[in-house]
Amino acid sequence: MITKKDYFLVSTIGFFFGLLLLPVLNNIKFPFAEITFSNAFLIVAGFVIFANFALWITSLLSRLFPVLLQIAKFVAVGGLNTLLDLGILNILIFISGIASGYWYSIFKSISFIVAVINSYFWNKYWTFGGSKTVSVKEFSQFFVVSLIGFGINIGLASFVVNVINPISLIGPIGLITPERWANIGALAATIISLVWNFVGYKFIVFKK
Numbered sequence: 001m002i003t004k005k006d007y008f009l010v011s012t013i014g015f016f017f018g019l020l021l022l023p024v025l026n027n028i029k030f031p032f033a034e035i036t037f038s039n040a041f042l043i044v045a046g047f048v049i050f051a052n053f054a055l056w057i058t059s060l061l062s063r064l065f066p067v068l069l070q071i072a073k074f075v076a077v078g079g080l081n082t083l084l085d086l087g088i089l090n091i092l093i094f095i096s097g098i099a100s101g102y103w104y105s106i107f108k109s110i111s112f113i114v115a116v117i118n119s120y121f122w123n124k125y126w127t128f129g130g131s132k133t134v135s136v137k138e139f140s141q142f143f144v145v146s147l148i149g150f151g152i153n154i155g156l157a158s159f160v161v162n163v164i165n166p167i168s169l170i171g172p173i174g175l176i177t178p179e180r181w182a183n184i185g186a187l188a189a190t191i192i193s194l195v196w197n198f199v200g201y202k203f204i205v206f207k208k
Helices: 004-028 037-061 067-096 101-127 136-162 178-205
Strands: none
Touching (some): 004 067, 067 101, 067 178, 101 136, 101 178, 136 178
16 A cells, blocks of 8 residues: 555655765766756756656556565665765765775775665665564674675676776776766666665565
């Protein structure tokens, strides 16, 4: 069942998704995505509306396939975590001016850890409807699953950016700048780790 609380929470996710997208767009500097106050407002408002519309569509489809509702919640939380991850990463890149190398891996680690902490509470209390208390067993399982996801995320992102990065050898290629390649690496790592996390959280951590 979809409740008013679900629409409120998904609106919150849409709001922060749009808000956290702003430093990413500002850092990668797409010529068609200049950040102004009016554009920022439209981006944030647009994602709030889209999040509510997507939840409404899911509520209709979940009558036939109930698991779709849980998947939709996980995707929404995953989207928030992704933008929290990328937003913090791009803020650190913007402040330091560093988009590769050893410090990139440190920045990605910081942003990923914050996203994981956020993920735990959203998935526990909303996506999978876990118990209100945090048991040692549950927290340990979550930590292990997240730690493996952390290794996948950081390892793959660092591999894409630091090993197969053509920019480090021949310089910027067309529209691909170091900042954009850093985000490509982060997105690739996030997609793979999200698949692992869903399976681990559903069938190990929050299994009923």
